[in-house]
Amino acid sequence: xxxxxxxxxxxxxxxxxxxxxxxxxxxxxxxxxxxxxxxxxxxxxxxxxxxxxxxxxxxxxxxxxxxxxxxxxxxxxxxxxxxxxxxxxxxxxxxxxxxxxxxxxxxxxxxxxxxxxxxxxxxxxxxxxxxxxxxxxxxxxxxxxxxxxxxxxxxxxxxxxxxxxxxxxxxxxxxxxxxxxxxxxxxxxxxxxxxxxxxxxxxxxxxxxxxxxxxxxxxxxxxxxxxxxxxxxxxxxxxxxxxxxxxxxxxxxxxxxxxxxxxxxxxxxxxxxxxxxxxxxxxxxxxxxxxxxxxxxxxxxxxxxxxxxxxxxxxxxxxxxxxxxxxxxxxxxxxxxxxxxxxxxxxxxxxxxxxxxxxxxxxxxxxxxxxx
Amino acid sequence: xxxxxxxxxxxxxxxxxxxxxxxxxxxxxxxxxxxxxxxxxxxxxxxxxxxxxxxxxxxxxxxxxxxxxxxxxxxxxxxxxxxxxxxxxxxxxxxxxxxxxxxxxxxxxxxxxxxxxxxxxxxxxxxxxxxxxxxxxxxxxxxxxxxxxxxxxxxxxxxxxxxxxxxxxxxxxxxxxxxxxxxxxxxxxxxxxxxxxxxxxxxxxxxxxxxxxxxxxxxxxxxxxxxxxxxxxxxxxxxxxxxxxxxxxxxxxxxxxxxxxxxxxxxxxxxxxxxxxxxxxxxxxxxxxxxxxxxxxxxxxxxxxxxxxxxxxxxxxxxxxxxxxxxxxxxxxxxxxxxxxxxxxxxxxxxxxxxxxxxxxxxxxxxxxxxxxxxxxxxxxxxxxxxxxxxxxxxxxxxxxxxxxxxxxxxxxxxxxxxxxxxxxxxxxxxxxxxxxxxxxxxxxxxxxxxxxxxxxxxxxxxxxxxxxxxxxxxxxxxxxxxxxxxxxxxxxxxxxxxxxxxxxxxxxxxxxxxxxxxxxxxxxxxxxxxxxxxxxxxxxxxxxxx
Numbered sequence: 021x022x023x024x025x026x027x028x029x030x031x032x033x034x035x036x037x038x039x040x041x042x043x044x045x046x047x048x049x050x051x052x053x054x055x056x057x058x059x060x061x062x063x064x065x066x067x068x069x070x071x072x073x074x075x076x077x078x079x080x081x082x083x084x085x086x087x088x089x090x091x092x093x094x095x096x097x098x099x100x101x102x103x104x105x106x107x108x109x110x111x112x113x114x115x116x117x118x119x120x121x122x123x124x125x126x127x128x129x130x131x132x133x134x135x136x137x138x139x140x141x142x143x144x145x146x147x148x149x150x151x152x153x154x155x156x157x158x159x160x161x162x163x164x165x166x167x168x169x170x171x172x173x174x175x176x177x178x179x180x181x182x183x184x185x186x187x188x189x190x191x192x193x194x195x196x197x198x199x200x201x202x203x204x205x206x207x208x209x210x211x212x213x214x215x216x217x218x219x220x221x222x223x224x225x226x227x228x229x230x231x232x233x234x235x236x237x238x239x240x241x242x243x244x245x246x247x248x249x250x251x252x253x254x255x256x257x258x259x260x261x262x263x264x265x266x267x268x269x270x271x272x273x274x275x276x277x278x279x280x281x282x283x284x285x286x287x288x289x290x291x292x293x294x295x296x297x298x299x300x301x302x303x304x305x306x307x308x309x310x311x312x313x314x315x316x317x318x319x320x321x322x323x324x325x326x327x328x329x330x331x332x333x334x335x336x337x338x339x340x341x342x343x344x345x346x347x348x349x350x351x352x353x354x355x356x357x358x359x360x361x362x363x364x365x366x367x368x369x370x371x372x373x374x375x376x377x378x379x380x381x382x383x384x385x386x387x388x389x390x391x392x
Numbered sequence: 393x394x395x396x397x398x399x400x401x402x403x404x405x406x407x408x409x410x411x412x413x414x415x416x417x418x419x420x421x422x423x424x425x426x427x428x429x430x431x432x433x434x435x436x437x438x439x440x441x442x443x444x445x446x447x448x449x450x451x452x453x454x455x456x457x458x459x460x461x462x463x464x465x466x467x468x469x470x471x472x473x474x475x476x477x478x479x480x481x482x483x484x485x486x487x488x489x490x491x492x493x494x495x496x497x498x499x500x501x502x503x504x505x506x507x508x509x510x511x512x513x514x515x516x517x518x519x520x521x522x523x524x525x526x527x528x529x530x531x532x533x534x535x536x537x538x539x540x541x542x543x544x545x546x547x548x549x550x551x552x553x554x555x556x557x558x559x560x561x562x563x564x565x566x567x568x569x570x571x572x573x574x575x576x577x578x579x580x581x582x583x584x585x586x587x588x589x590x591x592x593x594x595x596x597x598x599x600x601x602x603x604x605x606x607x608x609x610x611x612x613x614x615x616x617x618x619x620x621x622x623x624x625x626x627x628x629x630x631x632x633x634x635x636x637x638x639x640x641x642x643x644x645x646x647x648x649x650x651x652x653x654x655x656x657x658x659x660x661x662x663x664x665x666x667x668x669x670x671x672x673x674x675x676x677x678x679x680x681x682x683x684x685x686x687x688x689x690x691x692x693x694x695x696x697x698x699x700x701x702x703x704x705x706x707x708x709x710x711x712x713x714x715x716x717x718x719x720x721x722x723x724x725x726x727x728x729x730x731x732x733x734x735x736x737x738x739x740x741x742x743x744x745x746x747x748x749x750x751x752x753x754x755x756x757x758x759x760x761x762x763x764x765x766x767x768x769x770x771x772x773x774x775x776x777x778x779x780x781x782x783x784x785x786x787x788x789x790x791x792x793x794x795x796x797x798x799x800x801x802x803x804x805x806x807x808x809x810x811x812x813x814x815x816x817x818x819x820x821x822x823x824x825x826x827x828x829x830x831x832x833x834x835x836x837x838x839x840x841x842x843x844x845x846x847x848x849x850x851x852x853x854x855x856x857x858x859x860x861x862x863x864x865x866x867x868x869x870x871x872x873x874x875x876x877x878x879x880x881x882x883x884x885x886x887x888x889x890x891x892x893x894x895x896x897x898x899x900x901x902x903x904x905x906x907x908x909x910x911x912x913x914x915x916x917x918x919x920x921x922x923x924x925x926x927x928x929x930x931x932x933x934x935x936x937x938x939x
Binding site for chain 2: 234235236237238239240241243244247248250251253254255256257258366369370372373376377
């Protein structure tokens with residue numbers, strides 16, 4: 021992984037590019053079949069975004085990035101945390117309720133809220149971890165169930181603590197004090213809106229994720245468990261403990277997903293808070309191959325498609341939901357492409373090893389059996 | 393591709409599925425058109441010509457050719473990795489040859505799948521049995537072949553008939569779980585006969601048997617032969633081959649070296665044909681056993697699942713510095729569990745494990761490994777390697793907390809890589825680089841990497857389970873050298889093996905394990921494989937102390 025070679029880079033880039041091409045072709049075919057204006061659709065989606073939209077893309081990607089990293093931590097050890105969605109909603113609700121109380125001044129309130137959200141997300145995830153380790157229940161099943169339960173729990177608690185908003189039917193937690201609201205960063209010139217301040221949090225999370233997974237003993241154990249649980253056990257990894265730690269870490273990271281939205285945009289948690297971020301994270305982690313930079317690229321692409329599709333209705337007369345088809349086909353194609361490329365990679369390397377050994381063997385005369 | 397004028401039943405001629413092939417209609421096809429009935433002896437039962445199979449970068453089979461006469465036992469011998477398995481997969485339709493032709497009874501056949509092979513009258517008994525333990529013999533036999541004789545009395549009558557005709561001694565209503573290895577193998581043979589096979593391939597059938605069971609199997613094979621069936625027998629055990637085969641084909645490095653008459657060769661000559669050089673033998677030098685106890689196990693009990701008997705039942709062992717203690721036993725008698733208990737991967741129900749004077753019974757695997765217990769697991773691909781990770785990461789595996797792999801909590805990849813280079817060099821791991829995936833190496837080179845890794849942390853104890861299983865002769869002899877060196881260096885070695893030659897050649901003491909108990913102690917200088925075999929099955933009434 022750490023050794024650079026052009027072959028590896030090519031293989032890494034080939035799959036996503038292939039998937040994008042396939043998605044382009046399939047979507048075009050569908051549009052053609054339905055008699056929609058193909059050219060206009062692509063012109064709209066592929067036009068260069070305005071500064072305002074650029075900010076929206078970056079902001080959307082920030083949230084997606086956090087979500088995908090939360091999922092990727094589990095993926096690296098073959099732990100399928102489908103419950104990121106429930107975890108982030110429980111966490112952002114807890115965080116919003118805490119922050120709204122304004123027990124602490126300005127920035128301290130932000131920091132402590134982030135901690136509260138991480139704890140809440142981690143705790144919610146620990147239920148699934150406990151069920152897996154102690155009762156042998158697949159985390160896929162339990163986290164899906166917990167997503168549904170999270171919806172109910174958050175709804176119920178929201179009704180208890182909610183304040184009614186003026187002139188609206190929606191309810192939400194008490195808004196956070198102005199001193200704790202984050203105005204954002206004016207990173208993109210010419211835009212009236214601003215990039216979430218907590219994009220810095222996403223960058224920090226990405227860097228930490230890379231470091232912990234690739235450079236630490238814990239990360240090695242985690243990856244070993246993901247590659248072969250039986251070999252990890254024999255090497256001395258306590259797998260149940262790894263499951264618990266990783267699941268809670270994933271939940272705690274899921275707790276961060278709602279933070280940029282809470283501090284930079286909504287300022288409270290209510291019925292209108294953005295939903296479904298956890299599920300998007302699963303796809304983005306897959307597309308980004310669980311790699312910190314790959315996920316960043318995937319998150320930007322996802323957000324780009326989201327934002328660019330907004331204008332479809334007006335400019336091309338096509339429902340903006342067509343973007344879900346594009347995203348779906350990309351995912352479908354990329355999963356297949358990764359598997360094909362992986363197999364090709366294994367085969368190529370075996371060939372190369374055999375070839376190079378055959379070359380050296382003809383020099384040496386010691387007997388050595390072929391891999392038959 | 394050769395063989396266009398094939399007698400291949402089209403896919404529509406038989407129901408889909410691997411085992412559901414041999415319906416009556418299909419059997420009729422093999423017996424059909426040109427030949428009315430009563431197969432002529434003019435044609436050999438099986439004839440292979442110019443079979444070549446290439447895998448990426450490796451030629452597994454090259455221009456293989458031999459013929460097998462009907463009603464004979466034909467052995468195919470060759471060392472591990474010589475290409476026997478590939479050849480058998482080709483004959484059974486699992487893989488297709490790149491070149492060459494297969495003729496059955498004088499007709500060229502084109503085998504696309506095992507279903508085609510079954511339809512052509514070829515049956516295969518795999519080394520690893522494919523039986524459902526919780527089913528009866530009858531249920532196992534009819535599974536997937538329900539169309540032949542139903543699943544009731546007709547099937548039972550047919551099974552009994554086959555069993556009587558070939559002397560297989562199989563009770564259709566016995567539960568497979570209650571049967572021993574030998575009986576299970578006879579069920580596998582009966583399964584292929586039930587499906588109408590006239591040519592039976594046995595892949596390393598004696599690997600799982602003790603000598604007494606081997607004799608019974610050979611009696612069965614002679615019975616099959618006398619009834620006009622043809623048996624292809626794959627093995628690398630030369631004595632067995634010489635005693636049962638009518639003809640022997642030797643394969644070396646993927647190609648047929650020669651086909652010989654067993655009466656005209658001895659084991660030595662056969663071995664030289666197989667290897668193309670002198671065979672290494674596992675011989676230790678003079679004893680290096682000291683009186684310093686390094687590993688001691690006291691009364692280990694491991695309860696079985698549910699109310700079953702104990703998997704380990706009061707095992708006590710002592711291994712001294714410089715001693716190799718061999719454990720002989722038929723697979724599945726508790727060896728794997730014993731190793732897992734010692735390595736801390738499994739919690740025993742009761743009993744103690746001491747390393748020197750330290751009680752390590754409650755230690756976890758990592759602590760045990762850190763304390764100097766080197767571990768060569770029996771299944772290297774599942775327990776000792778990350779196949780998709782590079783060699784240098786595999787060098788870290790199992791020693792994630794030790795120098796030179798880590799510095800504190802941080803992985804020291806430079807240190808690990810440098811040390812991997814050293815291991816590759818010192819232990820002769822054949823690889824172009826330490827950055828290739830472990831899965832790209834051959835079995836023998838994977839094992840040399842594992843052994844090198846385990847010997848790199850000043851171990852006091854070496855637990856080696858089947859250390860030379862599935863490796864080529866070259867790797868085998870270097871692994872034997874390493875074990876001998878470990879013994880000279882004063883390690884306590886626990887050697888578990890199914891290879892009795894290896895056990896007798898390397899061990900200072902041999903213990904026999906049977907149903908979770910140690911049933912006898914033998915001196916490798918005086919014991920024979922037959923004695924061990926008797927003790928391994930419990931045939932010896934009272935295992936005698938020969939020391």
